[in-house]
Amino acid sequence: MTPSPEGLHLSGFFAVRQTNYGGRACFAQRNISRGTIILESKEPVGCTVCYDFRKEVCHRCFHYEGGNTMKFKLSAEDLQAFVIKIYPSGKEMETLLKKGSFLGAGLWFCSDLCRRDFLTLRDVSVLLISFEKLLRLFQSQNKARAAQKSEETGADPIAADINKHIEQRWSQIETEWIPRLSKLKDTRQQMEAPILTEEEYISVRFVIDTLWRIRADNLKKELCTRNQAFECLQSNEISKIRRAPSLLMSQIKIFQTLYIILPFELKSFLTSTLFRHIIGADYANSFGIWELGLQSDARELLGYWMIPEASFFNHSCAPNVDKRRIGNTLHFVTNKDINANEQLCIDYSGILDLDVKERQKSFSENWFFNCTCDRCSLELKAV
Structure with missing residues (x-):
């Protein structure tokens, strides 16, 4: 059985809590201003x-x-x-x-x-x-x-x-x-x-x-x-x-x-x-290690790293926390003012410009969930 992260001190800005829909998520412990670094990861657990x-x-x-x-x-x-x-x-x-x-x-x-x-x-x-x-x-x-490449290998x-x-x-x-x-x-x-x-x-x-x-x-x-x-x-x-x-x-x-x-x-x-x-x-x-300085659709995926302290953020197609890499340090920065007890969400995929149905397909195939964020709910209703 996987241990619970509740009680772990991951950041002074947020805590991990169990949600009413069964998952775990990060919630602001106090009001947070836009542009605040709420988590800084200098060393992954693996990369x-x-x-x-x-x-x-x-x-x-x-x-x-x-x-x-x-x-x-x-x-x-x-x-x-x-x-x-x-x-x-x-x-x-x-x-x-x-x-x-x-x-x-x-x-x-x-x-x-x-x-x-x-x-x-x-x-x-x-x-x-x-x-x-x-x-x-x-x-x-x-x-x-x-x-071996010329031979077929079955699963x-x-x-x-x-x-x-x-x-x-x-x-x-x-x-x-x-x-x-x-x-x-x-x-x-x-x-x-x-x-x-x-x-x-x-x-x-x-x-x-x-x-x-x-x-x-x-x-x-x-x-x-x-x-x-x-x-x-x-x-x-x-x-x-x-x-x-x-x-x-x-x-x-x-x-x-x-x-x-x-x-x-x-x-x-x-x-x-x-x-x-x-x-x-x-x-x-795991998080992708992406090429810096380019738009998401043009940058290269250079590698990947696992950052446990940041893995309890849920996804949103309208995230209130951005990921910013500086060398081998990954910063999680608020992109708006956030109220105490508000859930903190990031973008998992880098596919926010896609149609809602394409996004949902990607989430299901790669992260094993259906996104129910406010943006997806509104766009699915419109469809």
């Missing part, structure tokens, strides 16, 4: 850059220059100077370096400042080891992936009782696959890794980033509001798989890859329960 933009977006501040490749990437010298000397887990990275040239963990940066800032993050070596091992595995699968047949079917598949992973894999040597385990698509590769990176951040917060040995809010997020695992049955097989491939490549620090932290919550919460609660 990733889309595959097509992996070399064109700074992995620290999300800077984007219209398709130009970022000028700075990680090198073996960076690791010697920053990571291996500082963090004990750098020994596994030293082993990776001895096996061949360092690939840069698939990370690119807009400046030396962003690169250095990234390298000084707590336990960054754990993240770099994971990304580097994943990149090496992914590149080793290039020929097999090209051959895992879904039984009438979808919940039971999903639980059975995960039970097989826990009771059969993991015990069998654990008996194999590391080199043999690598051969057991499933062939990933580009989308699955990015999903693996997202889960790695999320596990790393959650672990870092737990190491602080103090209550973390971000982690508490993350535990309260709604999962759309069942709804998503019901609409796209192939996702179940994809999720299992992602989990298997993680279990094979993760260093001990993260592997000991990985469970199927936590993994499924990360993936299920991602379906319903």
Whole structure:
């Protein structure tokens, strides 16, 4: 059962409450003036850059220059100077370096400042080891992936009782696959890794980033509001798989890859329960990382991030709160004066210029709800 977010102190401007229609929403705790930043998120619980933009977006501040490749990437010298000397887990990275040239963990940066800032993050070596091992595995699968594209792959047949079917598949992973894999040597385990698509590769990176951040917060040995809010997020695992049955097989491939490549620090932290919550919460609660400075219909979707503290805002097609990104910080800013106890709503989709029926279709397919905001109610009546 998902914990309730009520009682969490997410902001001095609003509180999360249960509504009379069954959902949870954010309500102003006092009168708020237009232009007020009611929430500022400097660090997500997890984020990733889309595959097509992996070399064109700074992995620290999300800077984007219209398709130009970022000028700075990680090198073996960076690791010697920053990571291996500082963090004990750098020994596994030293082993990776001895096996061949360092690939840069698939990370690119807009400046030396962003690169250095990234390298000084707590336990960054754990993240770099994971990304580097994943990149090496992914590149080793290039020929097999090209051959696989020409073959048709069917979805895992879904039984009438979808919940039971999903639980059975995960039970097989826990009771059969993991015990069998654990008996194999590391080199043999690598051969057991499933062939990933580009989308699955990015999903693996997202889960790695999320596990790393959650672990870092737990190491602080103090209550973390971000982690508490993350535990309260709604999962759309069942709804998503019901609409796209192939996702179940994809999720299992992602989990298997993680279990094979993760260093001990993260592997000991990985469970199927936590993994499924990360993936299920991602379906319903992630925010897009959008290109800055352009109209919504012209900007690029550069990646996505999960911000638990902001995930309790409901959607409205006439929102009273706007999202504004400045580098890797996301501000939630009121666009009108708001009275105490008034609900605070944001725009989920960036499709507010579409016809009401097209908006409703998009909400149903992507966020699993029918919008009943005042604007949609009026426009539907007119139709």
